[in-house]
Amino acid sequence: MKEAFKRQFTRFTLCLSIALPLAQGASAAEPLQTIGTGEGVLNVVAWEGYAQDDWVKPFEAATGCQVHAKYAGSSDEMVALMRSGGGNQYDVVSASGDATLRLIYGHNVQPINMALIPAWKNFIPQLQGPEFNTVKGVHYGVSYEWGPNTLLYSTKVFPTAPTSWSVIYDPKYKGQITVPDNPIQIADAALYLSKTDPSLGITDPYELTQAQMDAVSKLLKGQAGLIKKYWALASDEIQLFTSGDAVVGAAWPYQTNTLQAAKVPVADTIPTEGATGWADTWMVSAKAAHPNCAYEWINFVTTPKVQAQQAIYFGETPANTLACKEMDAQQPGACAQYHGDAPASYFDQIKFWKTPRTECGNGQNNCLDYTAWQRAWQAIKG
């Protein structure tokens, strides 16, 4: 009797564990048909600087959806937050391209009905259905803003802008370098090596074989001895440059804007090797408790006005082409400064973050997946 129950119980839990993910997949396949009345609350996971009062307050006044924002310091953290507590704690997330596919294949986000997003048709063509948020023609998110990862330097130490990423691997600046504490940082080194050591055969910095990873790890382990601190939050890097502990490092334009506003003598540049970058997507949780507010939010932040505010605040480029005029209205010359009118070639030269997978893109399956990248990063940091 006891045995029979045990067997039945095992069978039951087995069925449940197989059926549950399928059920999740099915429920996630039905996008919203119309935007109904807002639920009064919206829980947001966002990058620092993505939920500023400048546009959150007007949004709350216009829709009645109270915004609760949770900032995340890395893509990994965003994925973990969206999966925490059964996946219904947060409604929307501003995921970068190295998180989006993980959220899609993890059934953590739901398809978006683009008919309900009027601004979408004004996006630059590259962001109307990019492969990092659109799978088999199904849109799992709405593109937002994009930009390059930059080389930040002290103008006291570098009177002229460095032209190569080599300065962050240079023993001359030992103990004065800072880079993000983030496994995706491996791609920056891979991009640098793809230009300086073509014999390695790196064609895509996110598709690395074990041999290529070994070469990149070697460069980064050499760099580890030169690092002052691996920064986890943008505010960490800002403090390092303010106190003079760091004089050169990898950064986002946001840090440059904040430091220059505080009169710290710094500037940033994109060296000749090119740059990695991010293209962010607003995605809606598969189990969002407030889907109507989520759609209202996406529509609000893709309007030219908010796109321009966000672009100027963070120092990045809007997806909506109509934002250019708004940017110049808010701050003369801003559209050109933040590449709002840049040609497609500028977009194409940035190697946007994406999730490393075992599929190499060239038909081979011998590339390292993201777990391997994370382990490699821990080994580099020591």
Place this chain on the structure above:
Amino acid sequence: MSAPLKALSSVAWRRGWVGVMSLLALPAVWFGGLYLAAIGAMFVTSFWTVDDMSGALIPGFSLVNFKALLADPTYAHIAERTVFIAAAVTVTDVILAWPVAYAMVRLSGPRLRAGLMAAVLIPLWSSYLARVYAWRLILSHDGVLNWALAEVGLPGLHIGYSNWAMWIVFSYLWLPFMILPVAAAVERIPPSLLEASADLGEHGFATFRRVMLPMALPGMVAGAISTFSLTLGDYVTPMLVGGEGSDFIGNVVYANVGVTNDIPFAAAYAVLPLGVMAVFLLIARKMGAFDAL
């Protein structure tokens, strides 16, 4: 006292075990239901795995996490660093605590003694984070330390964001937890023994080494349990004042839970400090740390 309370108290009086049980009930639920259950869950989880793309936990029995920990020397290295700094902090605090404890108990009048006690305890009233951030400002490149060194014509020190910084900050943070038990232990040494030692011709240092030190040993070990375990489990101080190569076991656990979402791997690594503490407590018991309890 109201009637029901009175009735209860008389029951507890007549049957002693009722009183004991009712006093122990809440802590027992806490210890058994929450603490032991959590450790058990952690231990079980350490044999599970995670689906890479979906992030879902896969229950089962797999040694893959432990194999990964053993295969990569990084994790042994991080464990060594954690234990080494915890030990260094403990030794530093013992050395710093002795003069303070001795002055407090043997050399001060009641008023000075109360003042010293307050001075030791007051830092504990402010937030741990505020004190760590304060050290970050003191030790940074253009911080108070380098300013003071420049004022007296000495070259600046580059110890902000380094393992040196962690050692200093940890030693500062946990010092009160060493001073209190050492002071209590010194107080318990009968003055007659010290006089006897002097009468027999021992000078000051020999008395300290051969009488006071052995008698205060349980107090020192009790303090060491605090300083060692608090350092061993910390991850905030390494995050804030550490530099390159400053990750602790706690940082790897934190990164794997909150950032990477690889909870089984974190659980596997978290088993290690449990073992370290078990060995430490066994040695502490041998040295008599629990005799005074």
